[in-house]
Amino acid sequence: MFARKADDNLASFAKRIDDLVAKNVDKEAKGTVVLLGKKDDFSSKLETIAKDKKIEQVPLTVSVDGEKGPKQYQVNKNVNFTVVVYNKDKVVTASLAFDKLDAKQQDEALAAFAKVLGVDPPKSSGDSKKEDTKKDDTKKDSTKKDPD
């Protein structure tokens, strides 16, 4: 994926890609995060993201082509996040353009990635929050039923 900024959403998305790649190493799943800009502007932030999020499978990189990115990829200068998904034959199966990387956009991109891998898409980050809430509710309910 190509990104023009390294914010918290990019960090969480990179982690989710990392998890999906880690679970599908046998399918030769790979992912790369490419920042578009100057190396010096992003190096420290990317190192922090990799360390904090424990990203091990997906390299965090900076394009040697600067803000424009590799010419042949036609990355729109007005788009903050461009996700390119391709298969084993290196044929593009999806190119997604996002201004932001909220849960909705992350889910859409991960679904496209999962589809090309032939696996179920990972749970939405929104769903996991809902599940946590349900678990909390269950705990509360069990407390009500069994006060001892």
Add this chain to the structure above:
Amino acid sequence: MKRAWLALLPVACVAPVLADEVTSGPKEGAHVTAFHVNDITGPNKGKALCYV
């Protein structure tokens, strides 16, 4: 005459929406090609290489 105007109206409304669709990246079905990056993290940290 009124019917003709009514029929044209939906087209006029839809056209600007289609024109605003933003795209980025290679088109579906295209082949990806090699490009180089400066690796900041991981085992290849500090190297300039291609991951495609």
